[in-house]
Amino acid sequence: MDRTQNNNDAAKLAKQVGETLRGMRRERGLSLQELADITDVSKLTLGNIERGEANPSLSVIWKIANGLKMPISALMNEKQDIILARKNSGNKVISANEACTLEPMFDTTHYGSVEIHRAFLQPHSEYAPGAHQVGVIEYVTVMKGEVHIKIQDEYYHLHEYDSMKFNADQHHAYLNPTDSETVLHFVMTYTKG
CATH class of the missing domain: 2.60.120.10 (Jelly Rolls)
Structure with missing residues (x-):
């Protein structure tokens, strides 16, 4: 996989995680500061993630998932009826x-x-x-x-x-x-x- 493809995949993942996180936060009625408090991730970082401006590391995704008491896949997987998970083709x-x-x-x-x-x-x-x-x-x-x-x-x-x-x-x-x-x-x- 070339660098351009990796950059496109990273941008797609960042956008997807951001949109999902924003939806979950709003569904739970949490402000960015409240989410920061329960996840131990800064408000600035969370805001950047929600806007798709940051590609969060695995440790940050774990902190968010643990704070929200949910699996990390809920943040990372696209919602589909049929999913074929081929090696090296999904989110990473x-x-x-x-x-x-x-x-x-x-x-x-x-x-x-x-x-x-x-x-x-x-x-x-x-x-x-x-x-x-x-x-x-x-x-x-x-x-x-x-x-x-x-x-x-x-x-x-x-x-x-x-x-x-x-x-x-x-x-x-x-x-x-x-x-x-x-x-x-x-x-x-x-x-x-």
């Missing part, structure tokens, strides 16, 4: 340290109680999303490579096609100890808040 968001690229695939409802992602973890890197909101259950399967998953102070080593389920409302991180990209498949369930 990259972690601040560029260790992890996340591709939201599907959600089940407008604000979703389930979301599904692909994640691409770079060699010798770590992706630490921190703790999600209370009630989030995370299911992860290694589709290619291997990963160390740290939950609180415990480490779990998963190989290709190994899966794990855990409460994601505690600090956790994904570490790729290999020289190759690791591909993960995530399913996250959310309790109604």
Whole structure:
């Protein structure tokens, strides 16, 4: 994919996230300042996101989703009746340290109680999303490579096609100890808040 296509994709994602966020904020009757208070994202940044003038990082999207008690896919996925999720063709968001690229695939409802992602973890890197909101259950399967998953102070080593389920409302991180990209498949369930 060339740089022009990446810029077009980033602009499309920024516009979509901004429009969706503005709609959700208004639906909940929140001012920008109230949204800033519950998400720990500055009012200026939120305003730029809503206008499509900023392409938010993965950590900012997580903060917004956690503050609103919703899946990140509700902010990132276009609303469609039939969705075909082909590799490398959907929306992508990259972690601040560029260790992890996340591709939201599907959600089940407008604000979703389930979301599904692909994640691409770079060699010798770590992706630490921190703790999600209370009630989030995370299911992860290694589709290619291997990963160390740290939950609180415990480490779990998963190989290709190994899966794990855990409460994601505690600090956790994904570490790729290999020289190759690791591909993960995530399913996250959310309790109604």
